[in-house]
Amino acid sequence: MEFGEFADTAAEIEELSADSDIIDAVTDLLSSANDDLEVLARFVQGRVFPAWDSTTLDIGPNLCYTAIARAAGQNVSADDVEDRLAEMGDIGAVAASYEFGGQQGLAAFGGGRDELTVAEVATELDALATTEGSGSQDTKIDILFGLFNRTESLEARYLARLVLSEMRIGVGEGTVRDAISAAFDVPVESVQRALQVSNDYGRVARVAESEGEDGLDDLQLEVGRPVQAMLAQAGAVTDALEDWEVAGVEWKFDGARVQLHYDGETVRIFSRNMEDVTDPLPEVVEYAEENLAAPAIVDGEVVAMDDGEPLPFQEVLRRFRRKHDVARAREEVAVELRAFDCLHADGEDLLTAPLVERHDRLQVILSGGVSALTVTGDEDEIADIEANALDAGHEGIMLKNPDSTYSPGRRGKNWRKRKPDVETVDLVVTGAEWGEGRRASFLGTFLLSARTEDGDFETLGKVATGITDEELAELTELLEPHIATQDGQTVEIAPGIVFEVGYEEIQESPTYSSGFALRFPRFLGVRDDKTPESADSLERIERLAEMQ
CATH class of the missing domain: 1.10.3260.10 (DNA ligase, ATP-dependent, N-terminal domain)
Known part of the structure; x- marks a missing residue:
């Protein structure tokens, strides 16, 4: 296909507003793609x-x-x-x-x-x-x-x-999923499952075209190829027990999410953003090689530790960023694996197995380092587990539906995180201002935005507190390559960096394009493990505002 034909289609899609019309246009594009099918299934998403x-x-x-x-x-x-x-x-x-x-x-x-x-x-x-x-x-x-x-x-x-990853024509993952289903007359459920196990829209489109439903159903997880992590939403103990009667309760670690792949000989580790972080984490590799009894895909957290005490999340991210002198970094900040789920074990995919079964398999194949899972309907017992987690220096607890399957990339109600402290949000930096006086060489005030369903970003506040001079220098170095335009002291930042921000309240406000504003926002850290596409959505901001 000529690139001009793709551009014509993209322009037509951009003018459409109805989801059904967009799906129809993408369906036509994929139906006529021929040898370019795999590429077009990606290009149309940007x-x-x-x-x-x-x-x-x-x-x-x-x-x-x-x-x-x-x-x-x-x-x-x-x-x-x-x-x-x-x-x-x-x-x-x-x-x-x-x-x-x-x-x-x-x-x-x-x-x-x-x-x-x-x-x-x-x-x-x-x-x-x-x-x-x-x-x-x-x-x-x-x-x-x-x-x-x-x-x-x-x-x-x-x-x-x-x-520049700024396609923004209104085509998301769900659109391409539905278009693959329509273009090649296969059930959308089969497409969804195939996408979950392969994490490759181009490959799924090709299999749907050439092998149909049977081919899609034959796709399996592959050790060494990461899939999206299952996500949690904020929740309360009473709501969880009301929905499930009993809950699987685990400690919530203040670490960085990882997906560990072991093929029986080689270990590879991927971040939540599916970046290969194997090299910066040699002790986790060694641990897996010594303690995994079979090929597996394991979900967990890497936690920074010092004499048995957990260190802040940012210490883990320092290790993730390290590309050189890893041995020295290992001496300065030690990290350990806390595994809590198993997606694949010894040749068998476990995505559709219930949580308790997956956890049992994890304990069989991994000797040590497995997070304890307690299934209970007793609120007092859950409160004791939470108190122990906090006393040990961790964030709180996770509440999980014991019967739930593993849904890659989904933030459903089957996993709920409970933290006693203030809620935080992960927002994209889309602007900044140069400082004044001794901070004149640093970016010092940062404009924060939430992503929308169509891939745009809407502003909802600025953060300038909670940042040391040393951090300002690091943030300036991190953000300067993303500066798109500058007008005096104000700069526009191309979406690329995600901040974790604490706040006291979310208020309705005409000041920012989202219609909301963060009250007393405070910088907590850079989320190196997140992309703008995985940052918090405007829909979540609206939901948090309603929950106050």
Whole structure:
């Protein structure tokens, strides 16, 4: 398929408002995709790589602006592109406003402008993602320049959005799931299950097309390929017991979620964001190699410990970020695994098994390090477990439906977290302000936003308290590559970094675009394990406001 045809379809979808019409349009796209089916199932969501794959393009806004400017002509600079973005507000519109195709160079794909195909875009973006080492930035710019130089206006619009993960045409995961079902006449339940075990929309689309329902039902978990973690929502003991009569009760650890894969010889560890964090956690690898009795996929938390006492969550994230001198980092901050669920054991998938059965299997295959699970309907016993968890320095307790299956990526009512302290939210940084005086070189006030169903972000407050000078320096270094535009002391930040924020209350407010404002927000830390897509939604903010 020509990339222009995909761009035409994306433009049509963007103009639609009804969910059913969007699903129909995506269904038509997938039905006519042929050899490009797997790529298009990702591109239409704004993804370049499968959901389980932690590979990224590693393209910051400034690098993209440079490539656009070069393709636009000698009289256009990256600053010009940035200025136009400040006026238009959409990098796709900016790219579409230039006339490409007249520039020549090593990556200009020869003399004339031949039609760009979807397969060629996918190949070039894959090459871009694997480019590293000395001179890699220049090579990335060459590749992007070559692509933009072959585009017409509408193609440039969606290429720019795809490169910067800003597609935002109203197509989410549920849309593609339903479109696969409709395009290839397979039950949506089979598509949903296949997506849960494979975490790969392109692969599921291809199997649905070529093998139908039977092929989808044959898909299984694969050790070494991460799936999304099952999530919890806030809840109360009385509500849980009213719904289930008895609850599975566990300590809630102040650590970082991990999914550990062991194929019988090799251990790989993935973060909640499905990033490979095996290398920074050698002691967890060693522990798994010594204590796992069979190939398995294990869900758990990595907790930082000091003489038997848990350390704050941020200490774990310091280990996750460490790429060099891991041995020294290991001496400074020791981490341990607390396993609490088992998705796969010794060749058998356990997603549909009840929680208590999965926990029993976990205890069989893993000798030690398994979180205790107590099934009880006694509120006093649950209160004692919670008190013990808090006395041990942990966050609180988890309440789980003993009969529940494991639902990757779902935040349902079968898992509920109870923390006695103030509720926190995970919000995306979309703006900031430079400080003053001795903090003039640091970003010091941060604009926070919640994601919406269509992939946009709505503001609901600023946070400037709870941050030390040392943290400001680290945050500035972390956020500077994401600066999209700047106007005086105020900067716009491209969505990429998630903050954990505490607050006293959520109020209705016309000040921010969400219609809500955080009262007395306080910075608690950076959620390196979360992407903007997994940050808290505006729907959750609304629900929290109602619960007050």
